[in-house]
Amino acid sequence: MKPLRVVVCPDSFKGSLSAAEVASAVADGVLDAAPDAVVTRLPMADGGEGTLDALLAVWGGEALFTETVDAIGRPTTARWAVSPDGHTAVVELAEASGLPGVADAPLQPLHAHTRGTGDLALAALDAGVAEIILCLGGSASTDGGSGILTSLGARLLGTDGEQVPDGGEGLASVASLDLSGLHPRAREVRWRLAVDVTNPLVGEHGAAQVFGPQKGARDGTADYLDDALRHWAGVLLQETGVTVAELPGAGAAGGVPAGLIAVLGAETTPGAVLVAEAVGLPAALADADLVITGEGSFDSQSLGGKVADGVARLAAASPTRPPVVVLAGQVLLPEAQARAAGIAAAFSIAPGPVDLDSLISRTAPRLRDLAAAVTSLATAARSAV
Structure with missing residues (x-):
């Protein structure tokens, strides 16, 4: 036998x-x-926290480190990784923009952002990878992915033509998107977003109402952020022609998929499936x-x-x-x-x-x-x- x-x-x-x-x-x-x-x-993971470690355990090699900022703008260092063949980069949102990284400070639901995660993605683009797997989970922000896009070179402009503030609060005043400075490879690579929820961007089951409270968005703050995300979805539709407000999974990680789907053509996939394929x-x-x-x-x-x-x-x-x-x-x-x-x-x-x-x-x-x-x-x- x-x-x-x-x-x-x-x-x-x-x-x-x-x-x-x-x-x-x-x-x-x-x-x-x-x-x-x-x-x-x-070793497996569902695409949330711990995914990077699981992949490194199978791939071997060491994590890469990038100087960046946490979800409230403080300097920090975060990890990411590249597959042995150099084809795929793995970026875990929780590394730079997660709740654990800001656990020592008061929650800032209106101002927390994903710029730090964008810095990791920028490093991956500069490394020449053809695919970026972005693992969503443990997010400290509700910024619709705007922070990531900003780090990649996009500009969110108000009616005065100036860049709006970071975070969910800034989304409420976005009037247009300037994508002329977007990283030249940002739309060339394949973006795969590991998600484990099917929540839409807005509404009763959306990012702000369901996940906002754990990030400090209580009482009227969750309603404000929901309205801001709805406005952001309108701007994205206006600028890219892509509808994301009711898209299943667009509400993951504070709405990160919404911005990346509309601007970068990203695709969402159940996290466990992505990890299974990667290992x-x-x-x-x-x-x-x-x-x-x-x-x-x-x-x-x-x-x-x-x-x-x-x-x-x-x-x-x-x-x-x-x-x-x-x-x-x-x-x-x-x-x-x-x-x-x-x-x-x-x-x-x-x-x-x-x-x-x-x-x-x-x-x-x-x-x-x-x-x-x-x-x-x-x-x-x-x-x-």
């Missing part, structure tokens, strides 16, 4: 282990039970016998474009259709729903009632033990055939 071929492709367990650490623990468990197994480790997961699944993925909490949100959902979809489309097993900190999704989504089984690392701190401290060994048990079952099933 040929050795068992196992693909290990988990997300991180936030607050406990990175995706690479989870993959390592699971792989160790597989090899405990089947020493001759062929194990492929592909070569579809090819790895082509001859797999077993797939083990994982995440901190396996629940109803897991089926909305998160890693487990993406892995299950890709496995179902692969030639061997390998069973997919989820290992999680907690399993809250009913078995019937999991099976309907293409998940063969889901197991919690919790051995019983246990407090969170104790569980976190034992995450790696529990993952290893569970992976060994799953592998033993898979090996027994193969022998019985």
Whole structure:
């Protein structure tokens, strides 16, 4: 019998282990039970925070560093990366323009911006890449992507012909766009935006109303920002002919996709799918016998474009259709729903009632033990055939 071929492709367990650490623990468990197994480790992410680290773990190499500014304009240094073939750059919005970077200061929902992320994208363009994957998540701003465009050379002008202020507040006074200074390669590269939400730019389910409160936009501020984004959508339509106000996913990360879709022709893709393609997961699944993925909490949100959902979809489309097993900190999704989504089984690392701190401290060994048990079952099933 040929050795068992196992693909290990988990997300991180936030607050406990990175995706690479989870993959390592699971792989160790597989090899405990089947020493001759062929194990492929592909740490995953859903396109939000942690995606850069997951890709670097697979690609190897080191992150690149660029001097830039955070979401409220303070000097900072942020990371980005280029694929081994030099074709693709990965920029994680949270690195320069995320909430964690401004956690030490009062929230500034009207003035926070994405200029810093634009600086990273500018560095990627200067590096000569043909594609930029922009991972959206953890944004501190609601600026409709205007900060990124400004860093790339666009000018948002008021009725007086002067540049409007950064941030969501400035969007309310934009009268026109001057794209004459846009980076010469900005419209030549392929922009792929990793998103994990389908919210439109404006309205009850839009960027300001749904995600604004966590960035400090409460009471009338969220309404103001919603109106500003609606005005911004009108300017984009006027200047580019592209309608973005109701576009699914345009409300991600404070509306970043809206500006980039209209001006740069960017496309949105579920983050887990983008990461899977970038790390070569579809090819790895082509001859797999077993797939083990994982995440901190396996629940109803897991089926909305998160890693487990993406892995299950890709496995179902692969030639061997390998069973997919989820290992999680907690399993809250009913078995019937999991099976309907293409998940063969889901197991919690919790051995019983246990407090969170104790569980976190034992995450790696529990993952290893569970992976060994799953592998033993898979090996027994193969022998019985």
